[in-house]
Amino acid sequence: MPFQKKHLSRFIAAALLAGPAWAQQTTQFDTVMVTGSRSQAQISDLSNSVRVIEKEQLEQQIKAGKEFKDALAQLIPALDLGSQSRTNAGQNMRGRAVLVMIDGVSMNSSRGGGRQLDGIDPFNIERIEVLSGTSALYGAGGLGGIINIITKKGEPGRQLELEAGARSGLNSSDDGDLRTGLALSGGNDDINGRLSLAYGKNRGAYNADGDPILMDIAQTSLQYNESLDLMGNLQFRFTPEQSLSLTAQYYDSKSDGEHGMFLGDDFGGVTEKDPEQLAIRGGVDSDRSPRTRRDFLNASYHHQNWLGQELYLQGFYRSESFNYHPFPYVNGTAYDNVYAYAASQQNTEVFGAKLALVAKPLERLSLTYGVDVDRELFDATQMYFDLDQAKQSGGLTMQEDVTVGRYPGYRVDSLAGFMQLNYALTEDLGLNAGFRHQRLSNRVDDYIAMNQQIAIANGSATSADAIPGGEIDYDVNLFNAGLVYDLNASQQLWLNYAEGFELPDIAKYYGLGNYGAADANGHLPLLDSVDVAGSPLQGVETQSWELGWRLSDGIWDAQLAGYYSLSDKTISYDRQTLSVLLKDDKRRIYGLEGDLSVWLHDDWQAGVGGHWVFSETETTAGWRKLAVTEASPSKLTSFLAWQPAQPWSLRLQAQKMFDLRDDDGNKLEGYHTVDLLGRYQLPVGTLSAGIENLFDRDYTTIWGQRAQVWYVPYYGPNELYDFKGRGRTFSLTYNVKF
Template sequence: MALSHNAVAASDNANASSPVEKTMVITASRTAETVSSLPQTVQVIDQEQIQQQVQPGNNLADILPKLIPGLGAPTQVTTQFGQTLRGRPVLILIDGVSQYDNRNVSRKLSSVSPEMVARIEVVSGASSIYGAGGAGGVINIITKDASKETLAFETRLGLKASTEELDSEALSYNFLQSASGTVDKFSYLATLTGEIRKGMFDADGDRIAPEPAQTSRSDADSLGALVKLGYQFDADTSVKLTFDWYEEEQDTEYAANYGGPGVPALFGADVEAKAIKGLELDDQPKTERTSITLDFINQDLFGSTFRGQAYYREREYRFYPFGSTRTLAIAPAYQPAFRTDRAPLPVVNQSTSEAEVYGTKLTLETSINDDASVIWGLDYNLDKGKQTARGYDVTSFINSGALTYEPIGSRYEYGPEVETETKAAFAQLEWDTSDTVTVRAGVRYENINVDVDDATPPMETWFWNQYGAMVSPFFPDAGPEAVEGDELDYDAWLFNIGAIDRISDNAEIFINYSEGYELPDAARLLRDGLSPDSLMLELFTNAGGATDIGDSKFDAMKVKNYEFGWRGHWESASASITAFYNKSDKTAVFNSDYTVDMLDQVKTISGLESTLDVYVNNSIQTGGTFSYTKGETRGEDGKKRDLQATEASPAKLTAYVQLNKSNFTTRLQSMTIFDYNKAARDDNGADIEGYTTLDLLTQVAVGPGNLQVNVSNLLNNEYQTVYSQWAEATYGPASGLNAEGRTVSMSYHMEY
């Protein structure tokens, strides 16, 4: 979508978008720029649009796919895995601070309260302005700022209920309370948000179970705090300190269904995905994120505008315990010792991923003359991450039907600790070659040092815990062997060049080439390896191969992006259409045994995005979006295979009609996800069945504020999300959850 026009504030002047659109300023490109100067697909989602979609239990991962055409479908669980942008990972920023880290767990959009968001800027396609993580584009989430008044308050209270299960177990609540103001040169904001979520229920009124692979959000409470302190030294110079904290923790007595005692689902049985009461688990899934950011701006530093940012952030993600089983094939020479030819290795473990990140970003915008300027600067980032796990008693897990989790032993390594240091320099030239044409060209150089620690693979830990007593008499000097760490160095050069031609007062065409890259997730890729000295390589014929980090094919995966587009904006309508293509020479593959490989395979993705908004009159507007993505990879055999739906998202169509009055707004919107069976035909992923959802969003002025009533999944459609269909094919039936049925939410919001 070139720009989003779906205004939600009640208004009787809905068709005044054209002048705004041409002069709208965004900051996702690291400096304040008008949309009409950018040779890329750009979208700005304002606060009214976001708040119109908000209801208890929803997060940005639920909201944004209904507004951004190229973004993957909502997952309705904690992860945003599969929510790619143009088939590639998207870089999430919060107030300009990258949320990317080397162990890139997909919870960014579920770890910020939507009620705190002022606007969201989306720049599709990579650019040399940013480094790792944004091969598909950038989503910059900008939180609310201080009021210009001396003292102002904001309050929001809301609740949500399932229409199929009308009791306290189906209610969710949320709140926001904020105080802010500006006194002389000092500004301040303090905001607290909270949410109490109960159960989620499907279209039949059945409780939806926790998702055992990536964690669900039912029966989870969250709390968030945002504090901003600013000081304006003079007209050109200001400083701002931001503290942002969010925590969410599940507390449920329901578990996923593994088929009862004996957990037959773990061994391939087909069981119903449903919630089973009786869960006994002390340490339940959790998300916690803390960020401290210092921003400094001087708009006249030796003739340049200087922006400096220093940040610190840390996060901790705890998963649901995951049961799996693997059968090791014993080498013939050792079968007499084991008295069998196979050694089962059932495991129940719960992992926790942690990251700590420090960094600085320095940006200068310098005018060369009236027609040209350059943006240039330096970035530094230090990312320290680790993932650990704890085991649970397998017998209790099996006998209880996956309800009882009794911890055993101490925590163990779940991949190596990884420290990634990135130093980068970039420059981008903007040149108005004529009154209507603007050209942009940029370059970025990054030096990346990855320090991988020694680590004992989890399979070693599992094996020696279960078979150590049996093996030790034959190999008294043997034991768990660590994979030796190493230091990896990368150099990445990124380039972009594009041009935009304002062919009339109301239309623009643009063409753009840009490059981005992804760092290999070393901790994840090395989790399943074994040391060359591991006894397991001798004992078992299917234990895998030895891992030598120095010889591993780790390298920055460069992505080359091309796009060509047109956008138009008039008094009564706006529209856009963009064709895109991107290519990389490496492919990350998620295997059926949950391992991940980085392969030397060419991966290409192409597609189309289009938007239309029509202002029928001062009260009625209508429109929608469409996106189509095709992705394929070519293996060593030369055969092309279509990508899974978690990469190349199924085609998506959204539509809406909205009525705006002076004290009343109502919007009927739909989202259709089309069937996707291409990967299944190549035996490369799940066969995805499409679905359509319909929502009714209403807001009316009542007293000093606005009453909002939203009905989601209005027709109570029964379906599974794209993620749940993929997860069922990948992890088993316990992950094949039904989507949420019809819900009704009410909230009251006022500013005073």
């Protein structure tokens, strides 16, 4: 039998828990993939589009200056191009949202937020495991795929790692970013650990014309930003069969508090009187600045022979706070006046546990079963700034006037049981199938709408009716089944079916109400509302089919998959209120994903990857193209690498995004960039260098183009959201290990 199917049950258990992985890679099929605990499964065991980004691949991109989200887009064919700002909102995989995990713990939440990838410094990443498409194993969310980030762990023996890097477009003294890293690791076979600190300091960014790129006021920018990632872990091996892994992380990425967007005299740059006034300036004085802060704890226990089964037990805790850039609220008819200036803070707390057991009742049958449980808590506030001071300073002075609730608070409880089997039908054909039942319980707090809270705070009203909260339960049943067939020793075919479930953004759905005028006592009566009892939020169910082929023979590595996914509802947003709209229109997304690489010579390798995707929604008039704010454009990547024996290596790579149009007349303009990456092994340490956007192309990022469709004209002119890509940028990084 060319490929052993016996590892699949271990992978399934791993799909529910987190931990480190290890393997010796000979071909792509031999690569051990872990999307959970310390169990391992070869890629050849899986009936999915899967790939592993090894540490060396990621480091080559990052040390040569690529931002993390851009590096992932270069290495993952079905992942959209990055925003070059803080957000990964809209950076879909296979046209749908991605589930991001760190050591198997989800970084996603019911609110979304678009900062799952703003949560770890690449200095602390060992490898990244990617599964494209819907996976029933993971329950609700992540219909487009899974990105599981495996963190670096300690090893026996002492090691000190130091790293320092810089990048600049050489446009001015303010054009430059710095990053440093320090890690200590050591121990023995029974106990070892790693303690690391990664720090980054960004200044301004400049486009191909040498002009400063405006800050992203919609989802916040990484310009003039400082980040700190402090991470520690310990591994204990109590017996040859028992081990425990502990991880703790503190992550903080925030504005420097000195620079911000100047929105023009009397907000003239926002109200279209003079958008040329828009600029980045110093002198910011703000009571709330853009920031991502996260605390993360994770414990994983593994027993290789507990009552004749493998046992995986994991407990985790995550607390995070997102601060957003102050946002101008523009008069909704003439768009000629800013009537409010405010910034939100959104807080999420998640804790839970996972249990998985792997049994082998028959020689050709393996069974994985277990339980997942977690709780998520959410609240948010909106800080309104003194409008007169803000206008006089062009938005640079932001002193608190009043703080109110931004969204209704809520709690989400989840309890799930699962069972997955793997059966070797023949020596060349394997079957895997499973079922997951998940019960979700959402409890939404009573909430006075934000405008009515403001009216009470400024004295124009004394009280108001609350939009009633309530509790609603969801019972979700998800099935999956797949076949993987060995054509020969180097090729496989697979067929896969999976179901997924998604809840739209709870915070942006509930808490909307219409109020009447204040009565004689100054009380604001509630006329109607979107609430749990009257308008319960419905979930979105998705079915996904996939047919794929892969090849790995030591010279050629290739993977190609066609997919089709169909949802029973369509999620969209009101561009004026930014609230969730849930329609009964079906949504279908289908396409082709693949990559290919070949060794042309002992020292030369070439490759190409791509994703061709179509996104449509069904209306009474038939199937229509999905809006460009939600649909993914097709893309193409390629590379040519020279990798002789030490000390040199060079890589020339390109990214191409294709044009995308919808049936409302909106368009995303495609663009392409080329990068040159290099590395030189010194007698002590390694020097990496890179030139991003080698040919100095001028373009607006995919997020900048989407933001203009999202926010214009309700929240300002096009110029305010025209987030350009970086021009030619040079990078240099030195790394040494002792």
